[in-house]
Amino acid sequence: MPNEKPQIKKLYALSSENRKFSFSLPLKHTIKVGKRNYDVQIKSDEKYGTYILWKNRRYPLEIVKSSQNKYEILFNDISYTFNVETPFSLQRMKVLSKHKGKQEKELVKAPMPGKIIDVLVREGSQVLKGEPVVILEAMKMQNEIQSTVNGLVTSISARPNTNVMKDDILVEIKVE
Amino acid sequence: MKIKRILIANRGEIAIRIMKTARIMKIETVAVKTVIEPNALYLSHADVVYDITDESADIPVFLDIDKLIEIALKTGSDAIHPGYGFLAENAYFADKCVDNKIIFIGPSPDAIYKMGNKTIARRIALANKIPMAMGSEGNISNEEEGIKIAEKIGYPVIIKAASGGGGRGMRIVRRSEDMGKMFIVASKEAEKAFNDPSVFIEKYIENPKHIEFQIIGDKKGNIIHLGERECSIQRKHQKLLEEAPSAALDEKLRKEMGKMAVQIAKAVNYYSAGTVEFLLDSDKRFYFMEMNTRIQVEHPVTEMVTGLDLIELQIRIANNEELPYKQSDIKLEGWAIECRINAEDVQAGFAPDPGRIEKLSMPDDPYVRVDTGIQAGSAIVSSYDSMIAKLIVKGKDRKDALQNCKKALDKVWIKGTKTTLPFFRMLVRHPKFQSGNFTTAFIEKDLEKYYYYSEYEEMLAAWLATKLFIEENLSEDSINVDFKRGREMSPWLLNKRINQF
Amino acid sequence: MDLAGKAYKAFLERQEALEKQYSTKNAEKQHSKGKLTAHERITLLFDPGTFEEIDAFVTPASQPVEFGKVERTFGDGVIVGHGKINGRLVFAYAQDFTIMGGSLGLVHSKKITKIQEMALKMGAPIIGMMDSGGARIQEGVASLSGYASIFQNIIQSSGIIPQISVILGPAAGGAVYSPALTDFVFMVNSTSYMFVTGPNVVKEVLNEEVSSDGLGGAEVHARKSGVAHMIYDDEENTILALKKFLSYLPSNNVENPPIVETNSNENDIIEKLRDIVPDDPNKAYDVKDVINLVVDKNSFFETSELFAPNLITGFARLKGKTIGIVANQPKVLAGVLDINSSTKGARFIRFCDAFNIPILTFEDVPGFLPGVDQEHAGIIRHGAKLLFAYSEATVPKITIILRKAYGGAFIVMNSKFLGGDFSFAWPTAEIAVMGPDGAVAILYKREISESKNPAELKKELVKKYRDKIANPFIADESGYIDEVIDPALTRKKILSALEALNNKWVKVPARKHGNMPL
Known part of the structure; x- marks a missing residue:
């Protein structure tokens, strides 16, 4: 069987707002403005911590989270989330999005009996997977109840300062 | 009597601000060290630090009138400066100071009381022919009264809490149908926030x-x-x-x-x-x-x-x-601009983002003044406000000040929490803000995005994500695993392990 | 190459035929479903040029087929072989869906068992990449016997070499037990699913309408059933993650885990740790923040992230050495122990124990989850698994008590009396039989009910209880824990404890096996 490594020639960073940045491999340490290339350097020192030096300016950076190919980066005080995709995984995304069936509804339920402390979303709010939607006090602790999907909040049954039983529906989310 | 020692009944940047002037005036200052922020910067600016970290208290010390008076007396302070917030506009506190022969650095208790109560303040303003939005003479007691007045002065009107401030207990009413509901909501909110349900009505200025x-x-x-x-x-x-x-x-x-x-x-x-x-x-x-x-x-x-x-x-x-x-x-x-740099997440609707400030570096240009109670290593605690620093910038005129502000903002370096910096970086570039022609509705109505966006910055961030991906996944020596060393074992362990099987 | 002669002619023809079989047409068919071919998967997994295929030219069993048709293809729908991953020997098989739907016939199964036996003999990890329609119906009972011998081999190798399954397509019916028996299961979103009976049968028998994905997709198994330990959005990420995952594991149960050299100069004193546990004992925080600060930078690899997230499990490194981490997650359900988290923790601990991976426990547990639900479903039985696993493990065991350590849950979470080697507590720790409110309500029931101001008295008693009982100092002074430490020194303390435990050996009683409460 063929044994050579499949060469990945390009990578794409897709922002959460669906902007696409493509980079050829091997990755160059320059970013182009107009026709000129400017060097990008990652540096770190005692005074500034880690930063990127570009066009004679320092930009603070922090890697907030990374899981799989997903990176949350705080860059110059603004957080960005990127999915880094290979040409194949990008194609796969296109293929699968065509196959995607009807939109489903996800019910966020109370995982245990307790008291609703706060509802963090409103009807019509966009929520991301992992985003807290309700704060439930149970076992004398405040628990963040998170959305398990990306979607749109369509209805809210949780009311602050009310008690709920296990599996009571708190929030309904239309999966997107 | 001349003031020789001032108890600062406050914390953070304002405590430092007061201490700096006191020092120039050769007046001593007393700061209170609390368990919430025992290493705060303001403590290092005071001549005397009164430590209450061992005492357990039900209310924060800066709101505890009796405790503050006690500290002032114990430390021999002849005056108290309340700063802003906390007890700064509490007439009872000012009164208590007078009772204990301590100078309250601020207005008379009477002036605090009268201006603190919006209905009284309105009456005084009316009597002194100060232009004012039309409204009720005093507090209103029910929906019908509200509708009667609103019809006289015309909708929209705003219901306000008599003892209020900071936007709580305020409701805008645009139609008589809404008066009943809004009256109850505003009054309830006022009671919850200020212990006083009384509300009054004013013409709402759009x-x-x-x-x-x-x-x-x-x-x-x-x-x-x-x-x-x-x-x-x-x-x-x-x-x-x-x-x-x-x-x-x-x-x-x-x-x-x-x-x-x-x-x-x-x-x-x-x-x-x-x-x-x-x-x-x-x-x-x-x-x-x-x-x-x-x-x-x-x-x-x-x-x-x-x-x-x-x-x-x-x-x-x-x-x-x-x-x-x-x-x-x-x-x-000249012209001066102040940006309140807070530990808030602009991208999440200005939600507070408490945490420890790891790096902090502020511009030191001659046209910049920085008032802060924070240094690298300080914590922004959720018990207090989220202010990190006030960046104050001066210029010859507004245009010059804006230009300087833009430069200064790019030099501010804060790591550890998210900040309102991206908001200001956007604001100083916004044409409508630059024109000076904006109202209190600017943020809600005129802004599509609350923070500065630059395509190049996003590209740099995307580049960084891509680089991380390559390092973690594609580079040949991404994982430099040493399997041999895993096989090396002390004879003791090797022997035991082999004999087991 | 210039090979002359008749013998070479046949040789070359065969090779040509094989290449033709793996034509681009088949590959495109896979790609159009968002899947990679078996070859592409193997190539991604192994270091370039190291994979050696075995039995590439075998053909399906040649007994007469009475029903249906069997294609005469090379390899019988599975690629098997060995190669190197990060420079280490690993065995693997990958089912090829483009050939008879990757269905498992007798020859197909024999190829798999052959490679399984080799992996066991050589003491090397084995990876199975599954993408198969199931048993080959045409071959009848021979196909079933194939499955059985694969299962038998997995069970014989269990605890001796790491066995990992990657589900990259369908796995239905009996086939699901092959991954279920292995140590870890990887799945990929949208294109892989596992179930014992498929949606059609569910519909026929129960008249319930459910999609393949809804019945046994990656998300379902990662979140609800706990069958899948790791899931990813696409195959490339799955395989990349698998490679990373393997770097934590030793080749077999005699070796120690590999060491990854870190060139970064890590500071062992981490002041940030002092800020994580909130002053308010009822406020949650993310224990992953603690983990990520303590372990080598970016080295934490979480397993079963979505299943029972009130208990975190995963691998990480300390000064390059692999450790297994078990941590209560106060952010989810207050970090309470329930049925799912108990079984999740127990299975993880047993894996670590089998493969000489020290276990580091971060404890902040208010207790076991109360309720009819849990009691009736057998929290006693399942909680006992966690207890059993902790106690049975002979690898180095270290516990850091971050905050709550109450009652039975304190005992279970690797307490010293269960054979924990080192037990450290942060000053924020509360170690007691139960929480302040519960204790006060029981001990001062009458006083409170008779008091003029019950709320005030209760508050006072709770405070007194916190000061006098629910702190780490009593346990420290009486030797039930080893030391109350400054959170900033946590990493340092763990490192020196691990060094001290490097040669730990415990003689296991001679017995066939203990009787774990399954």
Whole structure:
């Protein structure tokens, strides 16, 4: 069987707002403005911590989270989330999005009996997977109840300062 | 009697601000060390630190009147400066100080009380012919009364809490059908927030500018104003950026509004520093809103354009000295802008983002002033406000000040929490803000995005994500695994392990 | 190459035929479903040029087929072989869906068992990449016997070599037990699913309408059933993650885990740790913040992230050495122990124990989850698994008590009396039989009910209880824990404890096996 490594020639960073940045491999340490290339350097020192030096300016950076190919980066005080995709995984995304069936509804339920402390979303709010939607006090602790999907909040049954039983529906989310 | 030692009944940047002036005046200061922030920067600026970290308390010390009086007496402080927030506008606290022969650096308890109660303040303003939005004479007691008044003055109207402030207990009513519901909501909110359900009604001014006048008076009845501040950049009634002077005022209007500000202050025999807030509508008509009887967060912009030290004046006046300036001595020179850099996540609707500040570096250009209570290593705790620093920038004129502000903002370096910096970086580039032609509705109505966006910055971030992906997954030596060393074992362990199987 | 002669002619023809079989047409068919081919998967997994295929030319069993048709293809729908991953020997098989739907016939199964036996003999990890329609119906019982012998081999190798399954397509019916028996299961979103009976049968028998994805997709198994330990959005990420995952594991149960050299100069004193646990004992925080600060930078690899997230499990490194981490997650359900988290923790601990991976426990547990639900479903039985696993493990065991350590849950979470080697507590720790409110309500029931101001008295008693009982100092002074430490020193303390435990050996009683409460 063929044994050579499949060469990945390009990578794409897709922002959460669906902007696409493509980079050829091997990755160059320059970013182009107009026709000129400017060097990008990652540096770190005692005074500034880690930063990127570009066009004679320092930009603070922090890697907030990374899981799989997903990176949350705080860059110059603004957080960005990127999915880094290979040409194949990008194609796969296109293929699968065509196959995607009807939109489903996800019910966020109370995982245990307790008291609703706060509802963090409103009807019509966009929520991301992992985003807290309700704060439930149970076992004398405040628990963040998170959305398990990306979607749109369509209805809210949780009311602050009310008690709920296990599996009571708190929030309904239309999966997107 | 002359003040020799001041207890600072506050924390953070304002405590330091007061201590700095006190030091110049050769007055000692006392700071209170609390368990919430035992390593705070303000403690290092004080001459005496009173430690209460061992004491357990039900309410925070800066709200505990008896405790503060006790500390003042124990430390031999002859005066208390309340700063802003906490007990700064608590007439009872001011009164208690007087009872204990401690000088309260601020106005008289009577002035605090009268201006603190909006209904009383309205009556005083009315009696002194201060322009005001039409409204109820006093508090309203039910829906019907509200509808009657609203029909007289015309919708929209706003229901406000008599003891209120900060936007709580306020509701806008646009139709008589909504009056009942809004009356109940506002009144309930007012009761919850201020322990007082009484509310009154005013004509609601659509999209006004928020203009306030700094006034200062002594105990001998001399009162002058120090020009205005433009505070229209606010979100949910929280000010984010202030400037002095305002682009909306000309000399004539400034004179007229300043006169009114002094007039209402005189009506309550005001002394010390205070602020008279007005709304200015699009036809340049102005309306008295309220008076704040304390030093304000945004006082530095006034200091920058007048060259005065407001804290110094407060202390001198508390010392029964006469105001050394007449109105004609006050000249406004240049333009000043203050950005409140808070630990907030602009991308998540300005949600507080408490945490530890790891790196902090502020610009030191001659046109910049920084007031802060934070240094690298300080924690922003959720018990207090989320302020990291006030960045105050001066320029020859508004354009110059904006230019300087833009430069200064790019030099601010904060790591550890998210901040409001991206908001200001956007704001100083926004054409409508640059034009000076904006109202209190600016953030809600005119902004599509609350933070600065640059395609190049995003590209740099994307580049970084891609680089991380390559390092983690594609580079040949991404995982430098040493399997051999895993096989090396002490004879003891190797022997035992082999014999087991 | 210039090979002459008749023998070479046949040789070359065969090779040509093989290449033709793996034509681009087949590959495109896979790609159009968002899947990679078996070859592409193997190539991604192994270091370039190291994979050696075995039995590439075998053909399906040649007994007469009475029903249906069997294609005469090379390899019988599975690629098997060995190669190197990060320079280490690993065995693997990958089912090829483009050939008879990857269905498992006798020859197909024999190829798999052959490679399984080799992996066991050589003491090397084995990876199975599954993408198969199931048993080959045409071959009848021979196909079933194939499955059985694969299962038998997995069970014989269990605890001796790491066995990992990657589900990259369908796995239905009996086939699901092959991954279920292995140590870890990887799945990929949208294109892989596992179920014992498929949606069609569910519909026929129960008249319930459910999609393949809804019945046994990656998300379902990661979140609800706990069958899948790791899921990813696409195959490339799955395989990349698998490679990373393997770097934590030793080749067999005699070796120690590999060491990854870190060139970064890590500071062992981490002041940030002092800020994580909130002052308010009822406020949650993310224990992953603690983990990420303590372990080598970016080295934490979480397993079963979505299943029972009130208990975190995963691998990480300390000064390059692999450790297994078990941590209560106060952010989810207050970090309470329930049925799912108990079984999740127990299985993880047993894996670590089998493969000489020290276990580091971060404890902040208010207790076991109360309720009819849990009691009736057997929290006693399942909680006992966690207890059993902790106690049975002979690898180095270290516990850091971050905050709550109450009652039975304190005992279970690797307490010293269960054979924990080192037990450290942060000053924020509360070690007691139960929480302040519960204790006060029981001990001062009468006083409170008779008091003029019950709320005030209760508050006072709770405070007194916190001061006197629910702190780490009593346990420290009586030797039930080893030391109350400054959170900033946590990493340092763990490192020196691990060094001290490097040669730990415990003689296991001679017995066939203990009787774990399954």
